[in-house]
Amino acid sequence: MVEDSLVMSALSACRSRLQAFIRGRTATRADADDILQDITVQLMKVEQPVENVAAWLFRAARNEMIDRGRKKRELPFSDFFASDDSLPEEELSEILFGEAETPEEAYLSELFWEELSDALAALPPAQYEAFVKTELYDYSVNALAQETGVSVQALLSRKHKAVRYLRLRLRALYEEIVAD
Known part of the structure; x- marks a missing residue:
């Protein structure tokens, strides 16, 4: 698993940009917060080293939004x-x-x-x-x-x-x- 301190420092470094990215693509602030929490948990569960944590977080956020959109499409x-x-x-x-x-x-x-x-x-x-x-x-x-x-x-x-x-x-x- 990725070290918690590494996750928190990487997340802190790009948190505001990541939040803006997610909020700009979700309907509600609660949805954005849920996605941010989900991808943070996903990152903490990664067993291999992640070279570019910020890029990983943005990709994971985008994938999570796509997955949620697919599940809810009518x-x-x-x-x-x-x-x-x-x-x-x-x-x-x-x-x-x-x-x-x-x-x-x-x-x-x-x-x-x-x-x-x-x-x-x-x-x-x-x-x-x-x-x-x-x-x-x-x-x-x-x-x-x-x-x-x-x-x-x-x-x-x-x-x-x-x-x-x-x-x-x-x-x-x-x-x-x-x-x-």
């Missing part, structure tokens, strides 16, 4: 990109959301999740919240309306705008993946 890949084309959605869905079996699948999956993360970050905060909480964190629109005090109709409108933007933004990547 939309099937084909619904998200909704098109009339007869494209291999099941195959793409497996590549993007399943376990990568080849380096190419791993690359495509990583590329997709990075693009999605960037696209989500570009959304206005209200649209981001409506989309992320209902699609990735299992909130019902009614529950989100009660939590935020915003009408169901307004939340549905925000989510619709977010989906339209994400479809446009990710369509080029989708077509590039399918063309290969």
